[in-house]
Amino acid sequence: MKLGIDYVVLRTHARISDLLDKDPMRVLAEAPDIQEFLARLRDTPYGEVKVAMDDKLALSLEKVFIQKFIERIESIIAITPTKMGDFLRAYFDLRFEVVNLKRIIRGKFTSSTEDQIRESLIPITPYLLDSYDPLIKAESLEEAVARLEGTPYGAVVAKLDLYRELDALWPLELALNYIYASRTLSLGKALPARNQRIVDSLAKFETDVENILVALKRRGRKDVNLKEIFPVTYYVGLGDLQSVIDADSLGKAIDGLEEPYRGVMEPIKTGDIAMVRAMVRKGKYETVSKARAGDEYGFNVILAFLVYSEIEKDNLVGLAWGKVQGLGGDELMKYLVIPWG
DSSP: OOOOHHHHHHHHHHHHTTSOOHHHHHHHHTOSSHHHHHHHHTTSTTOOOOOOOSTTHHHHHHHHHHHHHHHHHHHHHHHSOHHHHHHHHHHHHHHHHHHHHHHHHHHHHTTOOHHHHHHHSOOOOOSSSSOSHHHHTOSSHHHHHHTTTTSTTGGGGGGHHHHHHHTOSHHHHHHHHHHHHHHHHHHHTTSOHHHHHHHHHHHHHHHHHHHHHHHHHTTTOSSOOHHHHOSOOSSSOHHHHHHHHHOSSHHHHHHTSOTTHHHHHGGGGGTOHHHHHHHHHHHHHHHHHHHHHHOTTSHHHHHHHHHHHHHHHHHHHHHHHHHHTTOOHHHHHTTOOOOOO
16 A cells, blocks of 8 residues: 555654664674574564574575565555655665676586575566576576676676686676666656655765776776776766776775775775675765755655665674674674664
8 A cells, every 4th residue: 555755754764763773783793603693683673583503594594684674675665655666666676686696697607506596596586587597507607698688687798708808707797787777877767856866876886886896906907998897987987997906006096085985995905895895885874864864754764764774684694694603793793884873
Protein backbone atom coordinates (compact mmCIF):
# COMPACT_ATOMS: atom_id res chain seq x y z
CA MET A 1 0.00 0.00 0.00
CA LYS A 2 1.51 3.31 -1.11
CA LEU A 3 1.18 6.08 1.46
CA GLY A 4 1.89 9.80 1.50
CA ILE A 5 5.47 11.02 1.70
CA ASP A 6 4.90 12.68 5.09
CA TYR A 7 3.86 9.39 6.68
CA VAL A 8 6.77 7.52 5.11
CA VAL A 9 9.25 10.12 6.35
CA LEU A 10 7.89 9.95 9.90
CA ARG A 11 8.16 6.15 9.85
CA THR A 12 11.67 6.41 8.48
CA HIS A 13 12.81 8.82 11.20
CA ALA A 14 11.65 6.28 13.76
CA ARG A 15 13.48 3.45 12.02
CA ILE A 16 16.72 5.41 11.90
CA SER A 17 16.63 5.52 15.69
CA ASP A 18 16.43 1.70 15.73
CA LEU A 19 19.74 1.23 13.91
CA LEU A 20 22.64 -0.11 15.95
CA ASP A 21 24.71 2.75 17.33
CA LYS A 22 28.19 2.70 18.82
CA ASP A 23 27.38 0.97 22.12
CA PRO A 24 25.71 -2.20 20.78
CA MET A 25 28.26 -2.37 17.97
CA ARG A 26 31.06 -2.30 20.53
CA VAL A 27 29.35 -5.05 22.53
CA LEU A 28 29.33 -7.19 19.39
CA ALA A 29 32.90 -6.26 18.45
CA GLU A 30 34.19 -7.19 21.90
CA ALA A 31 32.70 -10.69 21.82
CA PRO A 32 35.60 -13.08 22.49
CA ASP A 33 34.63 -15.41 19.66
CA ILE A 34 32.05 -15.96 16.93
CA GLN A 35 29.81 -18.04 19.19
CA GLU A 36 29.54 -15.20 21.70
CA PHE A 37 29.05 -12.75 18.82
CA LEU A 38 25.96 -14.73 17.78
CA ALA A 39 24.75 -14.88 21.38
CA ARG A 40 25.06 -11.11 21.74
CA LEU A 41 23.38 -10.58 18.38
CA ARG A 42 20.22 -12.08 19.91
CA ASP A 43 19.88 -8.96 22.07
CA THR A 44 19.66 -6.73 18.98
CA PRO A 45 16.81 -6.30 16.46
CA TYR A 46 18.46 -9.08 14.43
CA GLY A 47 17.49 -11.64 17.07
CA GLU A 48 18.60 -15.24 16.88
CA VAL A 49 20.48 -16.10 13.72
CA LYS A 50 20.67 -19.76 12.79
CA VAL A 51 23.63 -20.69 10.60
CA ALA A 52 25.77 -23.77 10.20
CA MET A 53 28.96 -23.59 12.26
CA ASP A 54 31.22 -24.67 9.43
CA ASP A 55 33.98 -23.20 7.28
CA LYS A 56 31.37 -21.13 5.41
CA LEU A 57 30.11 -19.45 8.58
CA ALA A 58 31.26 -15.93 7.72
CA LEU A 59 29.74 -16.14 4.24
CA SER A 60 26.50 -17.49 5.70
CA LEU A 61 26.32 -14.57 8.14
CA GLU A 62 27.03 -12.14 5.32
CA LYS A 63 23.99 -13.50 3.49
CA VAL A 64 21.85 -13.14 6.62
CA PHE A 65 22.80 -9.48 7.00
CA ILE A 66 22.29 -8.83 3.29
CA GLN A 67 18.85 -10.44 3.44
CA LYS A 68 17.92 -8.24 6.40
CA PHE A 69 19.00 -5.21 4.40
CA ILE A 70 16.94 -6.33 1.39
CA GLU A 71 13.91 -6.73 3.67
CA ARG A 72 14.35 -3.15 4.85
CA ILE A 73 14.50 -1.93 1.27
CA GLU A 74 11.32 -3.83 0.41
CA SER A 75 9.49 -2.55 3.48
CA ILE A 76 10.28 1.04 2.53
CA ILE A 77 9.42 0.58 -1.14
CA ALA A 78 6.07 -0.97 -0.16
CA ILE A 79 4.86 2.29 1.39
CA THR A 80 6.80 4.89 -0.62
CA PRO A 81 5.06 6.88 -3.39
CA THR A 82 5.43 5.08 -6.71
CA LYS A 83 8.03 7.25 -8.45
CA MET A 84 10.37 7.26 -5.44
CA GLY A 85 9.76 3.57 -4.77
CA ASP A 86 10.54 2.64 -8.36
CA PHE A 87 13.79 4.59 -8.17
CA LEU A 88 14.86 2.94 -4.90
CA ARG A 89 14.15 -0.54 -6.23
CA ALA A 90 16.10 0.10 -9.42
CA TYR A 91 18.95 1.81 -7.54
CA PHE A 92 19.55 -1.07 -5.17
CA ASP A 93 18.78 -3.85 -7.67
CA LEU A 94 21.40 -2.36 -9.99
CA ARG A 95 23.85 -2.01 -7.12
CA PHE A 96 23.42 -5.65 -6.08
CA GLU A 97 23.67 -6.90 -9.65
CA VAL A 98 26.96 -5.10 -10.27
CA VAL A 99 28.33 -6.68 -7.08
CA ASN A 100 27.21 -10.09 -8.32
CA LEU A 101 28.84 -9.58 -11.71
CA LYS A 102 32.10 -8.64 -10.01
CA ARG A 103 31.89 -11.77 -7.87
CA ILE A 104 31.29 -13.94 -10.92
CA ILE A 105 34.25 -12.39 -12.73
CA ARG A 106 36.48 -12.75 -9.68
CA GLY A 107 35.34 -16.33 -9.29
CA LYS A 108 36.32 -17.10 -12.86
CA PHE A 109 39.65 -15.33 -12.37
CA THR A 110 40.44 -17.50 -9.34
CA SER A 111 39.15 -20.71 -10.97
CA SER A 112 36.37 -21.11 -8.39
CA THR A 113 33.81 -23.84 -8.97
CA GLU A 114 30.29 -23.06 -10.14
CA ASP A 115 28.96 -23.88 -6.68
CA GLN A 116 31.49 -21.58 -5.02
CA ILE A 117 30.51 -18.73 -7.32
CA ARG A 118 26.80 -19.28 -6.72
CA GLU A 119 27.35 -19.31 -2.97
CA SER A 120 29.14 -15.97 -3.15
CA LEU A 121 26.28 -14.15 -4.90
CA ILE A 122 23.78 -11.83 -3.27
CA PRO A 123 20.46 -13.73 -3.35
CA ILE A 124 18.46 -11.49 -5.68
CA THR A 125 16.48 -11.91 -8.87
CA PRO A 126 18.64 -10.68 -11.77
CA TYR A 127 17.86 -7.08 -12.66
CA LEU A 128 19.11 -6.21 -16.15
CA LEU A 129 20.13 -9.76 -17.05
CA ASP A 130 17.77 -12.68 -17.59
CA SER A 131 19.96 -15.04 -15.61
CA TYR A 132 23.45 -15.36 -14.15
CA ASP A 133 23.66 -19.01 -15.22
CA PRO A 134 25.31 -18.45 -18.63
CA LEU A 135 28.08 -16.45 -16.96
CA ILE A 136 28.58 -18.93 -14.14
CA LYS A 137 28.67 -21.88 -16.54
CA ALA A 138 31.18 -20.23 -18.90
CA GLU A 139 34.42 -22.16 -19.27
CA SER A 140 36.60 -19.11 -18.61
CA LEU A 141 36.56 -15.51 -17.47
CA GLU A 142 36.85 -14.31 -21.05
CA GLU A 143 33.91 -16.42 -22.15
CA ALA A 144 31.83 -15.15 -19.22
CA VAL A 145 32.57 -11.53 -20.08
CA ALA A 146 31.96 -12.16 -23.79
CA ARG A 147 28.47 -13.37 -22.90
CA LEU A 148 27.67 -9.85 -21.68
CA GLU A 149 27.69 -8.71 -25.32
CA GLY A 150 24.25 -7.41 -26.26
CA THR A 151 23.26 -6.74 -22.64
CA PRO A 152 23.30 -3.42 -20.77
CA TYR A 153 26.74 -4.49 -19.53
CA GLY A 154 28.15 -4.95 -23.02
CA ALA A 155 30.72 -2.17 -22.56
CA VAL A 156 32.70 -4.50 -20.29
CA VAL A 157 33.53 -6.72 -23.28
CA ALA A 158 35.64 -3.96 -24.82
CA LYS A 159 37.93 -4.08 -21.76
CA LEU A 160 38.98 -7.68 -22.34
CA ASP A 161 42.04 -6.60 -24.33
CA LEU A 162 43.24 -4.46 -21.43
CA TYR A 163 42.52 -7.33 -19.04
CA ARG A 164 44.67 -9.64 -21.18
CA GLU A 165 47.46 -7.09 -21.44
CA LEU A 166 47.63 -6.45 -17.70
CA ASP A 167 46.37 -9.78 -16.36
CA ALA A 168 44.33 -7.73 -13.90
CA LEU A 169 40.64 -7.51 -13.08
CA TRP A 170 40.43 -3.77 -12.52
CA PRO A 171 39.70 -2.80 -16.16
CA LEU A 172 36.62 -5.03 -16.09
CA GLU A 173 35.53 -3.89 -12.64
CA LEU A 174 36.06 -0.24 -13.53
CA ALA A 175 33.85 -0.68 -16.59
CA LEU A 176 31.13 -2.10 -14.35
CA ASN A 177 31.54 0.87 -12.01
CA TYR A 178 30.97 3.26 -14.91
CA ILE A 179 27.85 1.42 -16.00
CA TYR A 180 26.54 1.55 -12.45
CA ALA A 181 27.26 5.27 -12.10
CA SER A 182 25.83 6.29 -15.47
CA ARG A 183 22.65 4.26 -15.05
CA THR A 184 22.22 5.52 -11.48
CA LEU A 185 22.49 9.11 -12.67
CA SER A 186 20.00 8.34 -15.42
CA LEU A 187 17.58 6.74 -12.95
CA GLY A 188 17.89 9.77 -10.70
CA LYS A 189 16.54 12.02 -13.44
CA ALA A 190 13.10 10.55 -12.79
CA LEU A 191 13.17 12.23 -9.38
CA PRO A 192 12.40 15.89 -8.68
CA ALA A 193 15.45 18.10 -9.23
CA ARG A 194 15.88 18.75 -5.49
CA ASN A 195 16.26 15.00 -4.92
CA GLN A 196 18.66 14.37 -7.79
CA ARG A 197 21.58 16.08 -6.05
CA ILE A 198 22.00 13.44 -3.35
CA VAL A 199 21.90 10.65 -5.95
CA ASP A 200 24.44 12.47 -8.12
CA SER A 201 26.76 13.04 -5.16
CA LEU A 202 26.75 9.38 -4.10
CA ALA A 203 27.33 7.95 -7.58
CA LYS A 204 30.03 10.45 -8.53
CA PHE A 205 31.87 10.14 -5.21
CA GLU A 206 32.15 6.36 -5.51
CA THR A 207 33.26 6.59 -9.14
CA ASP A 208 35.92 9.17 -8.30
CA VAL A 209 37.30 6.95 -5.53
CA GLU A 210 37.59 3.93 -7.83
CA ASN A 211 39.31 6.06 -10.48
CA ILE A 212 41.86 7.29 -7.95
CA LEU A 213 42.57 3.76 -6.75
CA VAL A 214 43.31 2.68 -10.31
CA ALA A 215 45.48 5.76 -10.90
CA LEU A 216 47.49 4.85 -7.80
CA LYS A 217 48.00 1.35 -9.23
CA ARG A 218 49.32 2.92 -12.45
CA ARG A 219 51.61 5.38 -10.65
CA GLY A 220 55.01 5.68 -12.28
CA ARG A 221 53.87 4.19 -15.59
CA LYS A 222 54.62 6.05 -18.79
CA ASP A 223 52.36 6.48 -21.80
CA VAL A 224 49.17 5.78 -19.86
CA ASN A 225 46.14 6.28 -22.09
CA LEU A 226 43.98 8.22 -19.68
CA LYS A 227 40.89 8.36 -21.86
CA GLU A 228 41.00 4.62 -22.43
CA ILE A 229 41.38 3.80 -18.75
CA PHE A 230 39.16 6.59 -17.39
CA PRO A 231 36.40 7.24 -19.93
CA VAL A 232 34.18 8.66 -17.18
CA THR A 233 35.31 11.22 -14.59
CA TYR A 234 33.44 13.60 -12.32
CA TYR A 235 34.89 15.80 -9.58
CA VAL A 236 38.35 14.28 -10.02
CA GLY A 237 39.29 15.00 -13.62
CA LEU A 238 41.82 13.52 -16.00
CA GLY A 239 44.38 16.15 -15.02
CA ASP A 240 44.06 15.16 -11.36
CA LEU A 241 44.45 11.49 -12.23
CA GLN A 242 47.50 12.26 -14.38
CA SER A 243 49.06 14.04 -11.40
CA VAL A 244 48.51 10.94 -9.28
CA ILE A 245 50.18 8.75 -11.90
CA ASP A 246 53.11 11.17 -12.31
CA ALA A 247 53.75 11.67 -8.58
CA ASP A 248 57.25 10.79 -7.36
CA SER A 249 55.93 8.90 -4.36
CA LEU A 250 52.74 7.40 -3.00
CA GLY A 251 52.62 10.05 -0.30
CA LYS A 252 52.85 12.89 -2.80
CA ALA A 253 50.20 11.29 -4.99
CA ILE A 254 47.76 11.21 -2.08
CA ASP A 255 48.73 14.57 -0.59
CA GLY A 256 48.06 16.23 -3.94
CA LEU A 257 44.41 15.24 -3.90
CA GLU A 258 41.65 17.57 -2.78
CA GLU A 259 39.37 16.70 0.10
CA PRO A 260 37.44 14.54 0.71
CA TYR A 261 39.53 12.27 -1.48
CA ARG A 262 42.82 12.93 0.32
CA GLY A 263 41.31 11.76 3.59
CA VAL A 264 39.77 8.69 1.98
CA MET A 265 43.09 7.64 0.45
CA GLU A 266 45.30 8.46 3.46
CA PRO A 267 45.22 4.86 4.83
CA ILE A 268 46.85 3.58 1.65
CA LYS A 269 50.11 5.08 2.89
CA THR A 270 50.21 2.27 5.45
CA GLY A 271 48.68 -0.33 3.13
CA ASP A 272 45.33 -0.37 4.92
CA ILE A 273 42.91 -0.89 2.02
CA ALA A 274 40.15 -1.99 4.40
CA MET A 275 40.30 1.45 6.02
CA VAL A 276 39.94 3.07 2.60
CA ARG A 277 36.67 1.18 2.17
CA ALA A 278 35.61 2.33 5.63
CA MET A 279 36.41 5.91 4.63
CA VAL A 280 34.25 5.50 1.52
CA ARG A 281 31.38 4.41 3.75
CA LYS A 282 32.07 7.41 5.97
CA GLY A 283 31.96 9.68 2.92
CA LYS A 284 28.60 8.25 1.89
CA TYR A 285 27.32 8.59 5.45
CA GLU A 286 28.35 12.25 5.55
CA THR A 287 26.83 12.93 2.12
CA VAL A 288 23.39 11.59 2.99
CA SER A 289 23.49 13.05 6.50
CA LYS A 290 24.14 16.50 5.09
CA ALA A 291 21.31 16.06 2.58
CA ARG A 292 19.03 14.75 5.31
CA ALA A 293 19.77 17.78 7.50
CA GLY A 294 18.79 20.05 4.62
CA ASP A 295 15.47 18.30 4.06
CA GLU A 296 14.12 16.50 7.13
CA TYR A 297 10.73 15.84 5.56
CA GLY A 298 11.40 14.44 2.11
CA PHE A 299 13.09 11.82 -0.04
CA ASN A 300 16.54 12.53 1.42
CA VAL A 301 15.48 11.04 4.76
CA ILE A 302 14.30 7.85 3.07
CA LEU A 303 17.48 7.41 1.04
CA ALA A 304 19.58 8.28 4.10
CA PHE A 305 17.92 5.50 6.09
CA LEU A 306 18.67 2.96 3.38
CA VAL A 307 22.28 4.11 3.04
CA TYR A 308 22.63 3.94 6.83
CA SER A 309 21.15 0.44 6.70
CA GLU A 310 23.63 -0.59 4.02
CA ILE A 311 26.47 0.73 6.18
CA GLU A 312 25.10 -1.18 9.18
CA LYS A 313 25.04 -4.30 7.03
CA ASP A 314 28.66 -3.69 6.03
CA ASN A 315 29.60 -3.13 9.68
CA LEU A 316 28.05 -6.42 10.73
CA VAL A 317 29.58 -8.32 7.83
CA GLY A 318 32.98 -6.93 8.82
CA LEU A 319 32.46 -7.93 12.44
CA ALA A 320 31.39 -11.44 11.45
CA TRP A 321 34.43 -12.00 9.23
CA GLY A 322 36.66 -10.48 11.90
CA LYS A 323 35.31 -12.72 14.65
CA VAL A 324 35.73 -15.81 12.49
CA GLN A 325 39.37 -14.75 12.04
CA GLY A 326 39.78 -14.09 15.77
CA LEU A 327 40.30 -10.32 15.59
CA GLY A 328 39.88 -8.20 18.72
CA GLY A 329 37.26 -5.56 19.42
CA ASP A 330 39.49 -2.48 19.22
CA GLU A 331 40.89 -3.59 15.87
CA LEU A 332 37.42 -4.16 14.44
CA MET A 333 35.91 -0.94 15.80
CA LYS A 334 38.37 1.09 13.72
CA TYR A 335 36.55 0.06 10.57
CA LEU A 336 32.99 0.76 11.67
CA VAL A 337 31.06 3.83 10.57
CA ILE A 338 28.63 4.99 13.30
CA PRO A 339 26.50 6.53 14.80
CA TRP A 340 23.41 7.66 12.92
CA GLY A 341 22.21 10.60 14.96
